[in-house]
Amino acid sequence: MAPSLSLGPPRLLKSAGFRFALLFAAMFASAAIALVAVLWWATAGALDRQTDAAVRADAIALAERWREAGATGLAEAIEERLAVDVENEAIYLLTEAEGGRRLAGNLDRWPAVPAEEGAWFRTRVLHDGFAAEARLHRLELPGLRLLVGRDESEREQLRRLLTEGVFWASGAVVLFALMGAWLLRHALQARMRPVFATTAAIAGGNLGSRVALSGRGDEFDRLAQTLNTMLERIGTLMEGVRGVSDAIAHDLRTPIARARAKLEDALSEAPDEPALRATVEQGIADLDAISRIFQALLRIAEAEAGARRAAFAPLDLSLVLADAAEIYEVAAEARGQHFATDLPPQLELVGDRDLLLQAVVNLLDNAIKFTPPGGTVQLSARRVAKGIEILVADDGPGLAPDDRSHAGERFFRADKARATPGSGLGLSLVQAVAHLHAGELRLEDAVAGRTPPGLRVVLLLPSP
Amino acid sequence: MRMLLVEDDAEVARFVKKGLQEAGHTVEHATNGRDGLFLAASEQFDMLVLDRMLPGGVDGVRLVETLRSQGNRTPVLFLSALSAVDERVKGLKAGGDDYLTKPFAFAELLARVEALGRRPSVDAPATKLRVADLELDLLSRTVTRNAKRIDVQPREFRLLEHLMRHAGQVVTRTMLLEKVWDYHFDPQTNVIDVHVSRLRQKLDKGFDKPLIHTVRNAGYMIRAEP
The missing domain is CATH 3.30.450 (Beta-Lactamase)
Structure with missing residues (x-):
């Protein structure tokens, strides 16, 4: 019950x-x-x-x-x-x-x-x-x-006379004590009411509800603050779960439906065996793409839930960035782009090596995708007061200021990007990785005032 | 090779068993962990392919731990729907040799199984690897083809080394990522292909017989014969 x-x-x-x-x-x-x-x-x-x-x-x-x-x-x-x-x-x-x-x-x-x-x-x-x-x-x-x-x-x-006095005084004591009890009980209830109201609202499904603070900074305010912090965290987790289920509902169903339709179509319409074979191969490729989206979503969810903090280890970010550069330089060159790096010899950090590489790779992949031939993709890193900044800049069309706040959302794709292949999950993962490392993600024009401005993504990771 | 497949899903088991048999291997199949452990402990296999999550109280990790504690060194490949990195680490720590996440392409499974089954022997470490007229010197870290020196970068050297150690076997793109670059990540694009084609250009330039071959839907293979 x-x-x-x-x-x-x-x-x-x-x-x-x-x-x-x-x-x-x-x-x-x-x-x-x-x-x-x-x-x-x-x-x-x-x-x-x-x-x-x-x-x-x-x-x-x-x-x-x-x-x-x-x-x-x-x-x-x-x-x-x-x-x-x-x-x-x-x-x-x-x-x-x-x-x-x-x-x-x-x-x-x-x-x-x-x-x-x-x-x-x-x-x-x-x-x-x-x-x-x-x-x-x-x-x-x-x-x-x-x-x-x-x-x-x-x-x-x-x-x-004395006895009488004591008797009346005792009566007064009892009366005052009872009144005090009543008042105390009411005061307690009044102070607890916001907590009851909030928890009831949350139980009723309104997860945005928070306990109102009295501003007195007393024990009740501290309790309320603790509760609010907890609710904030639960909210984030719920958001993550909801995000994944939305994504599954929307962005996995669509490609599944597409693959299914193609296969079904081929079953009844394919004129000969080679055509059928080609469709089946395409179907397998579609399924692989779906698996990859699924894998990316799981990685994002893992990072957002902070579940991977257990895998944190001290590492030299400079080496990871150099590896990423080494892997992607050839891809940029294959597309006729210049690839420039500026990395300090050593960047000590505690983090998840695979996820950090994945984040940088996603940024580089975006930069290479959106930079025209002859353009330049830059990967650099530097120490700043707050920690380490990883910067990836491109010569692409840039991102409109209105779109920047949405860039970290799952499956968000700017209008200009619709023609370019991609899942819209790349930056979501970068954002999730940033949060996992208590860092932040910033998007800005690579060269302010130029047309097109290009995009610079700054990933700030606090380091000890 | 004689293999033991422990997999509870009948469809996946049928698919894997059929594929491995077609590739010339003998496959025994167990549907739960307890039977799998019994077979693995009582008979001689060259390779175990284990599902990570198994019914019957003994899961893949327990099975391997038990075998290893008995001194059984048979190579183990895990198949798993659990893709989280710590799950993979758990599987490898328990004594697994490789880990493949479901869903997988059969070519990937076959390539990994063959790579595991024909591991270079540890007794006599080779100092030189040779495929046709291509020679790779592990000590001086030089590459020559037909006695002509070919300049390769350190990563290209490792890439070539890995391909040559598995000469005649398919090496998939993910295997290269894991073994040559030592990362588990989704490269988003075909960067590995770009690296391989660069290496191929360096090796095959000026020679009419190509050595690195692309295996459709699977990966790459280095071999003398076309």
Whole structure:
């Protein structure tokens, strides 16, 4: 089953943006909780510890007093303390251990204390007629029971306020985190949308589509650029494949049809055996020509796809050019042309020897074809700043500026060239070889202003 | 020569077998790599003509590699629809001696088969090649005909040397390109013919018996008899 390509936003829980945001919200919330915990410890906790410290000090002082002045002194001390307690927070109770008679203090009776509580506990007491939360410390003295404590009603209120504050703050944290998640998810989706749109367009067959850049130069732009580069490369390859299939459809079918027609015709019409034999021979020649076109197309496709870069090796281009000159000089001379070369002794290059020779041979073949007898064909090479330039110049009719941009297209033939035999693949291969070597192909007038101007083809190959 | 042809396409096999038999050779035929390997390893052949892509799990390259690893040195010519240069290199590296791309003219195949089958022996390297009154001295790199010195350029010397080493055999234009110029490319025009006719002019000028002959639809041959 083909993976379904849904363009709607992904479901909330599957959304990467949402999950990122949730992660950050969780981290945000943890930080908030830690903050609240510290706050709590520093405020409510500190108050509790303060109370306990005061109660402990009080209890120790009272115990001291009892040791000095006995039960009566203790009772007096308690009454004194109650008298000066303007905030009405202190709680005392002194009873006899046996019978439980109250000797001093501001509680009516001993509070109900759960048996399991230790010396320190918190409970509700009836203080000045009001039920109040109190922090109490129990002290056993010989024959006496002392209770020292503080009314915590106000602390309790503070604690409640703090709790409420923390509760609301937590709500706000969760709310902000969720909103952040939502925003982040939307921002992510907005930034990814061009990528989705482009890939969908390409899946739909529009190969020219490219991801729009935001211009911010961020990670998303880099992703988009990488994608665009990849698409560019795929486009080139597709173009090559399409070019070959177009060529097969158009320019191989035609000669095949022609050869077939000739053979069929001969089968029914040939008057005698020699005529039939001649047609069959012509048919074989036609098929050979088709094979050669096919071979040339494959070479071009190979070069364009960069498949032959594996065959690259260091070579002396000067030798290759000298060989090409040697092979073609005789052809030019056979047509009454002058052949001139100007090659430096050594040109180091890394490349595909056979393809480079083929490219130069194609250029020379063109030059020889289009130069009239008595004209000159020139092959030269030179080092330039960017690398090595191979120049092939002729005395032919030249190429109109409008035609130059088409010259590298497969099967393109300028109007003036129609009378000359050729497949229209020669320059395509040169162009493909140039691209394979990261070079470029330039066409210009051999002698500007002359009529006819002649053509100069410059093949620039970068060299290390 | 006794040859083994391993080719799965029946039509191509029939065409090649018939042609080779007409040229006076004995041809055994196998239709897949495994049978081909069995025959090649168990019987004595002067030459193997192998398709590069074969059914039966053993393709042409595997077959040759296996034979070579067993010390079998029988010359091998590959026939292949794979024309890419690295495919050719792969075939030759595996131990093939020559490589011919389909579609091919039978004359080309025959010329290559005969060139392979009658390779000059390595034991006694000749220092002089002779055809009729034409003599080529490999040491002094001179050419004489009827004791008269003929000036040739270095490439012409190599061209003549190749023709003379295969005297009496057809040498095709592509063979000359590959062996004399050492390039695999499509020359677009008949440049090789121009080179050969130049050489021919130099050799035959002033003599009534031509030595280099054009073989129609095939290539060239150097021989004493017309």
